[in-house]
Amino acid sequence: MVHGVRETVLGTLGKATILRIPPDLQNLTLRFGAAVWKRDTEDPQRKLILLKYLGGKYTNYMQERTRFHMLDFSLEILNTSRQDRQLYEYIVSKGPEEKVWQIQLEVYEPVSDPTIRILGWVLANGTCNITLNCTAERGDNISYSWGSGDNSTSGLCSHNSSLLHLTYPLQNSSISCSCTISNPVSTQIIAFNSSKCSYKQMGSDGLRMEDVLLIVVVPIAAVMLIGVLMAIRLAKPIASQENSPLTEDSTVHTIYSQVQRVQNTPAQPHVLQGYPPFLQSPNKEPMTVYASVMMPMA
Structure with missing residues (x-):
């Protein structure tokens, strides 16, 4: 048995993934007319036969999950799942020997739409200091990076992390930074724009001043109201005793x-x-x- 070069294919969770073979194996398949697609299993001593090709006809043993393309002898996985992350083999029989093409399939969940949150900001000495956090709720092997298309602010925004500590003078009319979230199968970009140092920042859903009032002032007012109601309720029995005809x-x-x-x-x-x-x-x-x-x- 002659083993071919192993390649890695990146599959996206929930989408179709096509496993292709090189042109020389396609020619060998047309010449000898016998090939098979196999896949490893959890048991290292057992392989799963997905498809057999012989003399221009084929048998697909996984019709509900795969599709065979006779034009180039590729195998398409219709709805890629995490269980499909295995080693695949395409074997061409040529007389007394075989030639094997191996494909390692890696499956990733794509990153979801990112968000930017303001974790805190401080005004000091005419400068604005803001801490930003860029996150995505879903995705495998996510990497984060900050940058800017504006050369004047590229130094302020450059950072390889989900957190960005941004410091700029208040004289700046606008600061624009972009957060890039990516993994091997997807990329998402979100921009942060600031015209002044406040909670009302475009592209973020951090706490606003109205939120602060709701969180701090409303509970205090509620506690004071409860205290007044309790005092009135306690005062009623005393007044009733004073007005009673029996003393x-x-x-x-x-x-x-x-x-x-x-x-x-x-x-x-x-x-x-x-x-x-x-x-x-x-x-x-x-x-x-x-x-x-x-x-x-x-």
Whole structure:
């Protein structure tokens, strides 16, 4: 078996990837009419046969995932996934020997749209000091770089990192820096433009002064309002007690009194004036009267 040179192909996650063979292998395939596409598996002792070509006809064992192009004998992976990151082989049989072309497929997720955030800014000695952060939410093997198309600001913007510490005098009417986010299969660029040192920077979604007011002032006002409401609620029971008709001086007192019936002659019983009939008893024993009296309020 004669092994060919291994090449590396970069595939984009979720997109089609075409594995091509060089012209000399295409000519050998037309001449001998026998070839096969194979792929490595997780098991180093096992290979997966993807396609067989023989005498102008072919059998595709992965029809749902691959497409064979007879014009150049290339193999197209329709929807590239991370599992497709393997070593592929195209083998041409020429008599008693074979010639092999190896392709290492690397799969990358492309970078998403980047954003620039202002992490902080300071005014000092007539200069503006801003810290910018350029990021992307998705992407494999991302690299960051800052630059500028303007020669006057190229030195200020040059940096190879997601962070950029930018310092410029306030006399400058405009500062423009571009952040480039890239990986082996994609590139995204976003610009930062500044006309003054403030949170209102074009191309960033950092904190604005309105955001600061919402974050700081609104919570303080809410706490003060809650405190006032609690004070009013606590004051209501005290006021109710002060206005209640029953105070310490309005305690109900019970008076005990004994009444002695005056003895009269049996022929003419005497009526006790001012007492109810049940006290008009012929019994001579004294009787106890219970009366409840409400003391007047002071």
